[in-house]
Amino acid sequence: MxxxxxxxxxxxxxxxxxxxxxxxxxxxxxxxxxxxxxxxERYLSIKQVCEMLDVDPSTLWRWRKRGYLVPAEVGRRPRYRLSDVRRMLNNGRAAQ
Known part of the structure; x- marks a missing residue:
């Protein structure tokens, strides 16, 4: 057609x-x-995510800037959704 x-x-x-x-x-x-x-939904601190993914906080900062793993702002602090972290572990990339 x-x-x-x-x-x-x-x-x-x-x-x-x-x-x-x-x-x-x-x-x-x-x-x-x-x-x-x-x-x-559970929200994780930077420290918790770093431990879970075995990465440095600077890696999380870089991923945030690239849109790879973007946190939610909870009380002016970045908090990462547990579901995004799990999705990233399973599929390699978190949803935005």
Whole structure:
């Protein structure tokens, strides 16, 4: 297909409603899972993360500047999400 081509698709109203409900239900499940994960989130100090990853604080500073492992600011202090540290250990990079 060429981009910009006009295509007409016919779909039954009931199929569209069913699809709509499925999308909403899937999105709701994903959001509920994320909220549950966030509620149970632990935040680690620089020292704790350094011990866990066996790195120097300067390495964490460098990773922060590069966007590799970015902390959250909790009370004006950088705190690292345990889930980000675990994700990094498993996949090699933390989510931003």
């Amino acid at each position: 060429e981009s910009g081509a006009n295509i007409i698709v016919a779909i039954a109203l009931e199929d569209l409603r069913r699809f709509h409900k499925e999308v909403i239900a899937d999105t709701k499940k994903e959001l509920e899972a994320q909220i549950a994960e966030d509620k149970g």
